[in-house]
Amino acid sequence: MRVKSFLPEGPGALIRSLPGKSLVFLSALWFISIQGAQATEPPLRNLLEDFKGGNPQSQALARQRLPSLGLRVVPDMLQLLSGKDEKLSKAACDIILQLINDVSAPGREKDRKKLADQLVPLIAPDRSEKDKVAGLRLLERLVPPGYDVAPIAGLLADNNLREKARTALQRINTGEARNALRSAVASADPLFQVALLNSLGEMKDAEGLEIIIRLAVVGTPEVQAAAIRALSWTGDPSYLALARSVRQNATGESRFDSFDATLRLLEAMTARGGNWEAVVREYGELLKTSSGPSWQAVISALGQIGDERHVDLILGSLDPGDPQGFHIGLHALSQLRGAAATHRMVSLFPQAATPTKIALLPILAAKNDESTLPHLVAAARSADPAFRKAGLEGLGVSGQPSAIPVLEEFARSGNDEEKKLALRGLLTVGQACSAHGVRNEASRAMNTLYQLAQDDSQRREALKGMASNPSPESLDSILAAAQVESLRDVVFPALQALAGTLVAAGQGDKAMVVYKKILEITPGAQDLAAAAAGLQKLDPSLNVAEMVGFVTQWWVVGPFPLGEDKSGWDQALIGEPNVDLAATYPSGDKQAAWKRVQGSADIGKVDLLKEVADCQACLCYAYTEIEVSEEADAVLCLGVDDGEKVWFNSSLVLDNFTQGALVLDRDKIPVHLKKGINTLLLKVYQNAMPWEFCVRILSPEGVPVSFTQKKP
Structure with missing residues (x-):
């Protein structure tokens, strides 16, 4: 197998490079491998x-294997192709097509030419029309550049086959094919001249331009039109005059x-560029003399490349009685770019017919130009319901800040349909103002939307908008939203953004409320930390931690070694769960005593590296007492770096030996608070890096529990 794998890459050179004995051995091995391959490959005759005529399974296998035998199967396939059995003929054609695909791969140019030579006889003069059609079908996929296409070109004179021959040459599209089509033009009848010119145009035949230009002058009207179409691919403005002349001579x-050729x-x-004025001018001329589909084509083109000079032409030709043309004309107006075109539409709007005005309103609105607002406002306040609807919708689409007061008016006092349109418009305008950095107007639109919203989906969008564009004026709306449970996920960002804005505006008292x-x-831990930090900046004397249920007063003692196999974790190093705050405990070569500490004012965090020791693989204890006026169920929420054991009222409620950073409220433990004093003892493990913890006490519903602690 190894010999077989490298022989195709140059077996002769490889063999010649080997010493004599190796050469003999390798030759023998090569012979054996070839014989083996031949023994496993069914002979061509059997296939x-x-x-x-084999059974369907054998026939299918033969169909799969025959192409692998290469060009030696072609003679037999050609015989079957010409036979009377249509099923076999088609199957033989499919095999030849597969061979064509194989030899068209790079590096197989000789095989490609050889296969073409084998197929050309199919289109010989003495072959049947069926064979010729099949031959053209195959050759158009195969003929390579530089190949003589004369046999195919000869069929251009056959009235029954000339169209198939022309199509084949067009698909071949080599220099020889283009020359054959070009040479046939002069002697062809006008009908076939049109077809030949269409092919030369599709093939972008630069060498035939002189012949094509001559036919545009001397040919029949049909030939002249085809000649202009064959020239059109060039985008050469010098042909415009010739095209104009052909249009003038056209008949029927x-x-x-x-x-169509001029278009x-x-x-x-247009695609070539550099001749915009000439193109626009010619489109204008075409518009004067066109109608129906031709007019529609010109109008569409002017919408793409026209300017304010074409507004009058397009607008003046709009006919509501022609729905398709009317739609195309409106679309063209919507496509016109530039403020000048918009201003021209605005100036012509009053003279338009009523149906045209209604149809123009959304187009004017989409221009996002303030000059359109007077027409949109006037329409919204019209007595005509259709105008009012189009005007309100347009005000929203316009995205203009000046639309907000009118939309607010209808959102408050319009009928049900008008309120819907106005609220939708406020959202759209608010989003547009936000996108363009017009923050105050965006906030106003979103604030009004919230106040007048008809459902939570609108309120949610309004809150998102107010979060992106916070303003002191939205304070009441956002505080009201904070009371709605279903809006909590979107109200937090709005509250935070508003608080920052109020601080920046010097309204600290209102920021404190927020x-x-x-x-x-x-809120969640992240929102809680952000709010606590904000409050601390406003009033450093505040103990925010206590306001939200954090335990801030602690006694700590340590450090103690973790020991091998974390033996210290399960040892009662201080006699836990009992606690004696007056006791001392061996800690290395010292005695460790209880130390009173206070957690941070934001989240009650105790930094054990600072308060106990800077150590690794060590332990410490933290103890506190809280007093409540009534018994109640509660949840201990702990964030610890790294792991912890927890005793509540002397009962072990958590054993969590782990490693990881402090995450607020990571561990939650349901407990029952008894009336009076409750005790809480932690055993905290330190692996490396930070060593800290915080604890807060919440109700099962997540509300901070009211409790007291003795101050140090």
Whole structure:
């Protein structure tokens, strides 16, 4: 197998490079491998027999294996292709097509030419029309550049096959194919001249331009139109005059063809660039003489490349009685770019017919130009319901800040349909103002939307908008939203953004209200930390931690070694769960005593590296007492770096030996608070890096529990 794998890459060179004995051995091995391969490959004769008459399974296998035998199967396939059995003929054609695909791969140019030589006889003069059609179908996929296409070109004179021959040459599209089509033009009848010119145009035949230009001058009207179409791919503005002349000479069906050819030339000129004025001018001329589909094509093109000079033409030609043309004209107006085109539409709007005005309102609105607002406002306040609806919708689409007061008016006092449209418009305008950095107007739109919203989906969008564009004026709306449970996930960002804005505006008292509201509705840890930090900046004397249920007064003692196999974790190093705050305990070569500490003012965090020791693989204890006036169920919420054991009222309620950073409220333990004093003891493990913890006490509903602690 190894010999077989490298022989195709150059067996002769490889063999010649080997010493004599190796050469003999390798030659023998090569012979054996070839014989083995031949022994496993069914002979061509057997495969052909199966292919022609075997059972379906054998026939299918033969169909799969025959192409692998290469070009030596072609003679037999050609015989079957020409036979009377249509099923076999088709199957043989499919195999040849597969061979064509194989030899068309790079590096197989010789095989490609050889296969073409084998197929050309199919189109010989003495072959049947069926064979010729099949041959053209195969050759158009195969003929390589530089190949003689004369046999195919010869069929251009056959009235029954000339269209198939032309199509084949067009698909071959080599220099030889283009020359064959070009040479046939002069002697062809006008009908076939049109077809030949279409092919030369599709093939972008630069060498045939002189012939094509001559036919545009001397050909029949149909030929002249086809010649302009064949020239159109060039995008050459020098052909415009010739195209104009052909249109003037056109008769009957050639009028549409000549018009279409000019449009193609103009499209190519547009794509080529540099001739905008000439293109626009010619479109204007075409518009004067066009109608129906031709007019629609010109209008569409002007919408793409026109300017304010074409507004009058397009607007003046709109006919509501022609729905398709009316729609195309409106679309063209919507496509016109530039403020000048918009201003021209605005100036012509009053003279338009009523149906046209209603249809123009959304187009004007979408221009996002303030000059359109007077028409939109006037329409919204019209007595005509259709105008009012179009005007209100347009005000929203406009995205203009000036639309907000009118939308607010209808959102408050309009009928049900108008309120819906106005609220939707406020959302759209608010989002547009936000996107363009017009923050105050965006906030106003979103604030009004919240106040007048008809459902929670609108309120949620309004809160998102107020979070992105916080303003002191939205204070009441956001505080009201904070009371709605279903809006909590979107109200937190709005509250935080508003608090920052109030601080920046020098309204610290209002910012304090907002921060306290954040704490009151028990946010997640991240929101809690942000609110606590904000409150601390406003009033450093505040103990925010106690406001939201954090335990801040502690006694700590340590450090103690973790020991091998964390033996210290399960040892009662201080006699736990009992606690004697007056006792001392061995800690290395010292005695460790209880130390009174206070947690941070934001989240009650105790830094054990600072308060106990800077150590690794060590332990310490933390103890506190809390007093409540009534018994109640509660939840201990702990954040610890790294692991902890917890005793509540002397009962072990958590054993969590782990490693990891402090995460607020990571561990939650249901407990029952008894009336009076309750005790809490922690055993805290330190691996490395930070060593800290914080604890807060919440009700099962997540509300901070009211409790007291003795101050140090």
